[in-house]
Amino acid sequence: MNQIISGKAYVLGNDIDTDQIIPAEYLVYNMDDPKERRLYGLYALSGVPEEKAGLPKGHIPFIPENEETSPYSIVIGGKNFGCGSSREHAPAALDIAGVQVVIALSYARIFYRNAVDGGFLIPYECADDLTQEIETGDELVVKQEINLLSNTTRGKSYALKPMGEVAGIVQNGGLFEYAKQNNLMNMDSRNE
Amino acid sequence: MTITEKILAKHADRAHVSAGENIWIDVDVLMTHDVCGPPTIGIFKKQFGHGARVWDPKKVVIIPDHYIFTSDIHARRNIQVLRDFAKEQNLAHFYDPGTDTYKGVCHVALAEEGFNLPGSVLFGTDSHTCTSGAFGMFGTGIGNTDAAFVMGTGKLWVKVPETMKFIVEGERPAYIMAKDIILKIIADIGVDGATYRAMEFDGEGILSMNMEERMTLCNMVIEAGGKNGIIQADETTIAYVKERTDRPFEIYENDSDANFASIHIYQAPKLEPMVARPYLPSNGVAAASLNDVRLDQCYIGSCTGGKITDFMAAARILKDQQVKVKTAIVPATQIVNQKFDTETVDGKTLREIFTEAGAEIGEPSCAACLGGPVDTFGRLNSNEICISTTNRNFHGRMGSKQSQTYLASPFTVAASALTGHITDPREYLNAD
Numbered sequence: 173m174n175q176i177i178s179g180k181a182y183v184l185g186n187d188i189d190t191d192q193i194i195p196a197e198y199l200v201y202n203m204d205d206p207k208e209r210r211l212y213g214l215y216a217l218s219g220v221p222e223e224k225a226g227l228p229k230g231h232i233p234f235i236p237e238n239e240e241t242s243p244y245s246i247v248i249g250g251k252n253f254g255c256g257s258s259r260e261h262a263p264a265a266l267d268i269a270g271v272q273v274v275i276a277l278s279y280a281r282i283f284y285r286n287a288v289d290g291g292f293l294i295p296y297e298c299a300d301d302l303t304q305e306i307e308t309g310d311e312l313v314v315k316q317e318i319n320l321l322s323n324t325t326r327g328k329s330y331a332l333k334p335m336g337e338v339a340g341i342v343q344n345g346g347l348f349e350y351a352k353q354n355n356l357m358n359m360d361s362r363n364e
Numbered sequence: 365m366t367i368t369e370k371i372l373a374k375h376a377d378r379a380h381v382s383a384g385e386n387i388w389i390d391v392d393v394l395m396t397h398d399v400c401g402p403p404t405i406g407i408f409k410k411q412f413g414h415g416a417r418v419w420d421p422k423k424v425v426i427i428p429d430h431y432i433f434t435s436d437i438h439a440r441r442n443i444q445v446l447r448d449f450a451k452e453q454n455l456a457h458f459y460d461p462g463t464d465t466y467k468g469v470c471h472v473a474l475a476e477e478g479f480n481l482p483g484s485v486l487f488g489t490d491s492h493t494c495t496s497g498a499f500g501m502f503g504t505g506i507g508n509t510d511a512a513f514v515m516g517t518g519k520l521w522v523k524v525p526e527t528m529k530f531i532v533e534g535e536r537p538a539y540i541m542a543k544d545i546i547l548k549i550i551a552d553i554g555v556d557g558a559t560y561r562a563m564e565f566d567g568e569g570i571l572s573m574n575m576e577e578r579m580t581l582c583n584m585v586i587e588a589g590g591k592n593g594i595i596q597a598d599e600t601t602i603a604y605v606k607e608r609t610d611r612p613f614e615i616y617e618n619d620s621d622a623n624f625a626s627i628h629i630y631q632a633p634k635l636e637p638m639v640a641r642p643y644l645p646s647n648g649v650a651a652a653s654l655n656d657v658r659l660d661q662c663y664i665g666s667c668t669g670g671k672i673t674d675f676m677a678a679a680r681i682l683k684d685q686q687v688k689v690k691t692a693i694v695p696a697t698q699i700v701n702q703k704f705d706t707e708t709v710d711g712k713t714l715r716e717i718f719t720e721a722g723a724e725i726g727e728p729s730c731a732a733c734l735g736g737p738v739d740t741f742g743r744l745n746s747n748e749i750c751i752s753t754t755n756r757n758f759h760g761r762m763g764s765k766q767s768q769t770y771l772a773s774p775f776t777v778a779a780s781a782l783t784g785h786i787t788d789p790r791e792y793l794n795a796d
Binding site for chain 2: 187189195196197199200201204208220251255256258259260261278280281282285286289290337346347348351356357
């Protein structure tokens, strides 16, 4: 786990649902096949209406034309990020596209859980509505140790809420890693 | 403790749990389908080993339902992955699309096959797993990693949710269905109004409902961000369960001193038919206020609105009438489909009523509720405006990003099919 994460911001609004994050028609590709897996990254956030893609201006593709991954590694959202379907393909697609961190006002619980347990990205919460503070393309720095977000483009900083109860799982990189570390998997009698 | 707290405490082998606690619980049933099953299996094998066995082959229930009647080769590949896994693991409950055992929509099949047992814990790789809460049990949706963990260990961690209580008092008017009630509730509290919480439904207006209507209510708990829905099991529940299984169950009641996060009271006679406008399920308004919305398609189906109760309601309105717009009818399961030939309204079977009205009937599955592969029956492929009995109306939910979906009850969708614009069903429902 990195202590400092820096990257460009991609700003979205409220209630970004998992159909926007990865439309249902793409949920057929094999995650374990390298050629198919990259399609999840390619189609990440392709469900967001153009005018709302990359606020405040909009009409900024998350994946540039002729590319498969995103130059934006930090996604900024409003309230209820990741609502809708339980598809774990959603945080996975963002991860495959290159997203390391999402910072939102609040999350829908299944998306939050999937992001944490699958170790796809770190879902930070922030008490400030960053969608009104940050513009797509701003350079951001997340200092994990002190839960601080800095916008180096605009010279402002914001407190991030500590990970709290799920910190252990996040630190280990996911549920299985955490469980193995803490002897929570009764695996021995299961294998043949 | 509340009902939810009691169920979770029992499954954590604890005398007591409090809302907010993180606990590990034993799982009674893990359900998955064709979209999330294969990636779940992939993680299971990666983490537990390629020769690993599921924790209990009687407790893993695989119900393919999402992308079934399509020529998409990847979708069909997913079904083969499930077939292979079911065979390899000797699973007791796999409903193969290629055979007579195929069921259809997972949440409805779980009820039909007697997997919904009061007092039990069910996790499903589908957000509408909250539907099962109608049976006084704990049912909620999880992702592939969590499901793979359950697959190998039979356990999962949960945070005990607070409960919000929704009481609907009085007698429900004949034109009000469960869908109208849940759309009203979500309009009032918002798409994140119940995040991390259990939504409990009570009152005469709720308990007078049959199990299928209770399922519709609990089905959309997730659209308010809720963790699980819950309706205390009663005689109606017991009768439904016993008709289908003799597996044991346990009925829990709220303690008299149970704490609720909030209590919301509705008067049933004051409720109106509701329609949620694009692009959020919380955009519910009175159907009567949307008369000017012209429609390109009507859709009756899904776990929310594709059960036999839903079609009986639609049939009452469509009987001896002609639809003015393309109307797609998708029975949720094979059993519902078969009932189209045995259930009647004034002597006509449902199938006769729907076909004579000019509607098209599709194969039992999730079909176009979530768009799916481009050849899916009922999918919106352009800028169509559709009213449907489904559960979500996000951008592009039923297919194209240019399309729009309005959510409503089967009564309202049927009435709208007859006029070609959004129509309050009272115009077509006489006091019977």
